[in-house]
Amino acid sequence: MPFIPHTEEETREMLDAIGAGSIEDLFDEIPAELRSSGLDKVPPGLSEMDIVRLMHERAEQDARTLCFAGAGAYEHHIPAAVWEITTRGEFYSAYTPYQAEASQGTLQLLYEYQTMMTRLTAMDVSNASLYDGASALAEAVLMAVRANRKSKSRRILMPRSVHPAYRKVAHAIVHNQNIVLEELDYAHDRGIIDIASLPDAPGDATALVIPQPNYFGNLEDVHALTDWAHGHGMLVIAVVNPTSLAILTPPGEWGESGADIVCGEGQPLGAPLSSGGPYFGFMCCRQSFVRQMPGRIIGRTTDLDGKPGFSLTLQAREQHIRRSKATSNICTNQGLLVTAATIYMSLLGPRGLERVASHSHANTAYLIERLSTLEGITAVFDSPFFHEAVFRFDLPLDDILRALAAQGIVGGVRLGDDYPELDNCLLICATETRTRADIDSFADALQRISGRLQSTGCPVKPKM
Amino acid sequence: MLIFEHSREGRVNAPQAPLTDQPCNDIPEALRRKHRAGLPEVSEMQAVRHYTRLSQMNFSIDTHFYPLGSCTMKYNPRSCNTLAMLPGFLNRHPDSPANMSQGFLACMHDLQEILKDVTGMQAVSLAPMAGAQGEFAGVAMIRTYHDARNDDARTEILVPDAAHGTNPATATMCNFKVREIPTDQNGDVDIEALKQAVGPHTAGIMLTNPSTLGVFERRIHEIAGIVHEAGGLLYYDGANLNAILGKVKPGDMGFDVIHMNLHKTFSTPHGGGGPGAGPVGVSQRLEPYLPVPLVTESGGEYHLLTQKSRPDSIGQLSAFMGNAGVLLRAYVYARLLGRDGMQRVAEYATLNANYLMVQLHKAGFDLAYPGRRATHEFIVTLNRQARELGVNTMDFAKRMLDYGVHAPTTYFPLLVPECLLIEPTETEDKTVLDNFVEVMKQIQQEAETDPEKVKGAPYSLPVRRLDDVKAARELDLAWEG
Amino acid sequence: MSNIPTELRYTSSHEWIKREEDGTLTIGITDHAQKLLGDLVYVEVPEEGVQFGEGDDCAVVESVKAASDVYCPVTGEVVASNEALADTPELLNTDPYGEGWLFRMRPDDETAFDNLMDADAYAELVESEEH
Structure with missing residues (x-):
């Protein structure tokens, strides 16, 4: 029997001890009419050999792509040691550190993560993590409403240059509590928020969300935005890419007094793309807001002998104590991903992470240079950027993407659905893992495809 | 020792990052970082040794019996992990077009179908990233359902007083008022109190069955009738699905919406506290509101449905499609078990729990609900020991660690004083259960003869009992060295 | 046995109320309540000038394992709050009727105090909860 160790003899002994005739008898409190008629749609069990074969076949179907998509999920090199250590059974198969003395490994690691x-x-x-970047933004919005007691409006200014999926997730999670996410447009030529366009009298607003880099890969004028928000009684919620922080001004140093709440997607720190998850959301804040923070938090303390140790702290904020008045319903964090991220940051160190960030930036600069020379492709914005850029295509994107896919290339992420003004535009990314040769072959493929589409006008058959 | 204490300025672990620096002069000075971030500067070996040592300070399923009630700490098969980490799955970008994603999407579609059958529901969404997010999705759908009917008087969610804290916290996130329903002395919902509580303001009820008290709610049909009659919907918290997997389908009990904890019932790793996955299943009337994306199949091809084609959906709960890698692990597990293996999960989880309950009772421990069958878990109360010997549940729990057993869940549910919620799971063999009984007897004896010893436990772990009051009063949440 | 000073008034949710000479009321939590909660680690007191109705949540007291709302015993305006509790929440444990006071308010209705539970009635309540 899969994963059940009992022999027939043991089962019999156990039933005798219970005083039951059969295992069926143990279900005698369940009304007969509720008993299931069976699991017809569940296939019969497979051997490990069979499932290995099936999964290899399926994984193989999706394999060997050259990826230029980013948009919140980035392909970075992950040192071999990261997942070797992370998948040790002692990390992998442990649970939330409720018994602190038996979980010092996980607890110390989380404390180190918070410090990093x-x-x-x-x-x-910092807390010990949330589910992902998008839901972390939703939690940051709820937290800002609790923390900014001077504001009564429950109104959050949400720039359109924030990741559209993050905005949708934040809306789905907070709108039931009558919190309004008010859109703030960006300057359509520069692809960032125009400070001059911000109102002198914005009225009572609880917080301003500032993305850095923003969804288009562009760098916002974070200092001026932070000061503007603080000047009008708003809190600042920063949404940042952690890799970029190796080279960009950290949110704690934005403007005169820094951001108030910082959140973002932790995936670039050692999590594989993996179809969008599991990743982890991170959240940091000022000391004075710590009791408004959702999620697990680890503290350093001492034991009975005065020896340092670690435990879950500030638990009175959480659902298992506060129940309906908790800061959030969140129960777990994304422990295993944080384990990977902590090991990743340790292996890279500040200089390694700086190189990852600067190479990603340089590769994207090269990508912009190469693609801009191609006919029918133009870079849309002219602002400082991190490792992504938006390009407009003269030829139909459907045809181009299909042709790229046929060559195993994921060409980028289309923007038209979320930004009508950016119809037929692609968001394209190059991290440190995209070599110059990769970028050249991408550019060559685009050139060939454009040429063929122009000459034949007929779409290319998709790879299946 | 912290990783930061191994760090020396200028130590570079060269091969892990690109080998050279690149200038970033085109980024305006004002937007660039002025001082390097204070991350550790250690060699690969230092990092590997440090984190390997930390791992060895943990209890885990792979190393210890871990009967944590309501958490279903069963064995996590290795093949589930290995296969979810095949390069084709790991390297797939979430925005890859469907025609480059058929392998992954086929797994997700199969999993949706399997979960539909297991729960007896009309449709399933894999989107929620954890049990609590599944709860949120479920209650948000209940709200949307009533709103769509302009039934705006329904402002209350009923929650039994034995419920997990996430239930009331979730109801609040969806802007419902929480009304608690008492439990009767046998551990069932107090039906009379329920009848009093329902009315035109009732949006729904959140129930776990078997309940957190480790017993099956026998009058579930009657409860469903009362709530439905009043116009409310029934929410099933799938925390304890392991107890009835393949034996009872929540859909047959009359539930309208359910979330599952795949990290419990489908054995995906708990990872030191996540990631989990909390898919939701719904009856027909809630189907339009399921969170997106959904995986669909037509003509042998799979693709994702987003809000564009599902306009009534409560929306998206993660940036992409939830904890895909966890879903893959659950899928492998489900295929390894198959239909017969799944039914045996509930059978042997129940056998182990009842056996352990009976043996502990024979050894002199008090059961919270002595007249009831255990489901996959049960409650022992140490109220007598606390009163007579001054040794409480926390002391017992800490002393167990010295004997190499992870403590069961303590002080939950809140209703039963000095309680241990014990869930052995189906993957433990009889010898392990017998050993647990011996450990409990041994601690009982120590409590009678040398209570101070038990109160001072643990002694053999990396640290002794920690000062939680100091941790909360003198907050030290990040290293300042 | 809990300490229940006779000159104070009480609520069933374990707040104590003292009438000051200037007619304002000082409010705290009882010895019985602090014992139930255990070592307190955090106290949140209301700001001066805030208006509360009778029964409103007006403060929060937290121990490691529990958090509890403090309910306003009468309707009125907060005129002072105990700032020392921010750094030394343990005052609630060591001196619940003295240095552990939470806040002071001016009641809208000056006779409200007289309608609150007296020490005998509160002692009876505590007695019944303990059994």
Whole structure:
């Protein structure tokens, strides 16, 4: 029997001890009419050999792509040691550290993670992680409403240059509590928020969300935005890419007094693309807001002998104590991904992460240079950028993407659905893992495809 | 020792990152970082040794019996992990077009179908990233359902007082008022109190069955009738699905919406506290509101449905499609078990729990609900020991660690004083259960003869009992060295 | 046995109320309540000038394992709050009727105090909860 160790003899002994005739008898409190008629749609069990074969076949179907998509999920090199250590059974098969003395490994690692995140963001405190970047933004919005007691409006200014999926997730999670996410447009030529367009009298708003880099890969004028928000009684919620912080001003140093709450997607720190998850969301804030923060938080303390140790702390914020008045319903964090991220940051160190960030930036600069020379492709924005850029295509994107796919290339992420003004535009990314040769072959493929589409006008058959 | 204490300025672990620096002069000075972030500077070996040592300070399923009630700490088969980490799955970008994703999408579609059958529901969404997010999705759908009917008087969610804290916290996130329903002395919902509580303001009820008290709610049909009659919907918290897997389908009990904890019932790793996955299943009337994306199949091809084609959906709950890698692990597990293996999960989880309950009772421990069958878990109360010997549940729990057993869930549910919620799971063999009984007897004896010893436990772990009050009063949440 | 000073008034949710000479009321939590909660680690007191109705949540007291709302015993305006509790929440454990006071308010209705539970009635309540 799969994963069940009992022999027939043991089963019999156990039933005798219970005083039951059969295993069926143990279900005698369940009304007969509720008993299931069976699982017809569940296939019969497979041997490990069979499932290995099936999964290899399926994985193989999706394999060997050259990826230029980013948009919130980035392909970075992950050192071999990261997942070797992360998948050790002692990390992999442990649970939330409820018994602190038997979980010092996980707890110390989380404390180290919290420390690393505060240093990367230049903030006071960090929690032990949330589900992903998008849901972390939703939690940051709820937190800002709790923390900004002077504001009564439950109104959050949400720039359109924030990842559209993050905005949708934040809306789905917070709108039931009558919180309004008010859109703030960006300057359509520069692809960033135009400071001059911000109102002098914005009225009572709880917080301004500032993305850095923004969804288009562009760098916002974070100092001026932070000061503008603080000047009008708003809190600042920063949404940042952690890799970029190796080279960009950390949110704790934005403007005169820094951001108040910082959140973002932790995936670039050691998590594989993996179809969008599991990733982890990170969240940091000022010391004074720590009791408004959702999620697990680890503290350093001492044991009965005065020896240092670690435990879950500030638990009175959480659902298992506060129930309907908790800061959030969140129960777990994304422990295993944080384990990977902590090992990743340790292996790279500040200089390694700086190289990852600067190479990603340089490769994207080269990508922009190469693609801009091609006929029918133009870079849309002219702003400082990190490792992504938006391109407009003269030929139909459907045809181009299909032709790229036929050559195993994921060409980027289309923007038209979320930004009508960017119809037929692609968001394209090059991290440190895209070599110059990769970028050249991408550019060559685009050139060939454009040439063929122009001459034949007929779409290319998709790879299946 | 912290990783930061191994760090020396200028130590570079060269091969892990690109070998050279690249200038970033085109980025304006004002937007560039002025000082390097204070991350550790260690060699690969230092990092590997440090984190390997930390791992060895943990209890885990792979190393210890872990009967944590309501958490279903069963064995996590290795093949589930290995196969979910095949390069084709790991390297797939979430925005890859469907025609480059057929292998992954086929797994997701199969999993949706399997979960539909297991729960007896009309449709399933794999989107929620954890049990609590599944709960949120479920309650948000209940809200949307009533809103769509302009039934705006339904402002209350009923929650039994034995419920997990996420239930009331979730109801609040969806802007419902929470009304608690008491439990009767046998551990069932107090039906009379329920009848009093329902009315035109009832949006729904959140129930776990078997309940967190480790017993099956026998009058579930009657409860469903009362709530439906009043116009409310029934939410099934799937925390305890392991107890009835393949034996009872929540859909047959009358539930309208259910979330599952795949990290429990489908054995995906708990990872030191996540990631989980909390798919939701719904009856027909809630189907339009399922969170997106959904996986669909037509003509042998799979693709994702987004809000564009599902306009009534409560929306998207993650940037992409939830914890895909966890879903793959659950899929492998489901295929390894197959239909017969799944039914045996509930059978042997129940056998182990009842055996352990009976043996502990024979050894002199008090059961919270002595007249009831255990489901996949049960409650022992140490109220007598606390009163007579001054040794409480926390002391017992800490002493167990010295004997190499992870403590069961303590002080939950809140209803039963000095309780241990014990869930052995189906993957443990009789010898392990017998050993647990011996450990409990041994601690009982120590509590009678040398209570101070038990109160001072643990002694053999990396640290002794920690000062939680100091941790909360003198907050130290990041290293300042 | 809990300490229940006779000159104070009480609520069934374990707040104590003292009438000051200037007619304002000082509010705290009882010895019985602090014992139930255990070592307190955080206290959130209301800001001066805030208006509360009778029964409103007006403060939060937290121990490691529990968090509890404090309910306003009468309707009125907060005129002072105990700032020392931010750094030394343990005052609630060591001196619940003295240095562990939470806040002071001016009641809208000056006779409200007289309608609150007296020490005998509160002692009875505590007695019944303990059994």
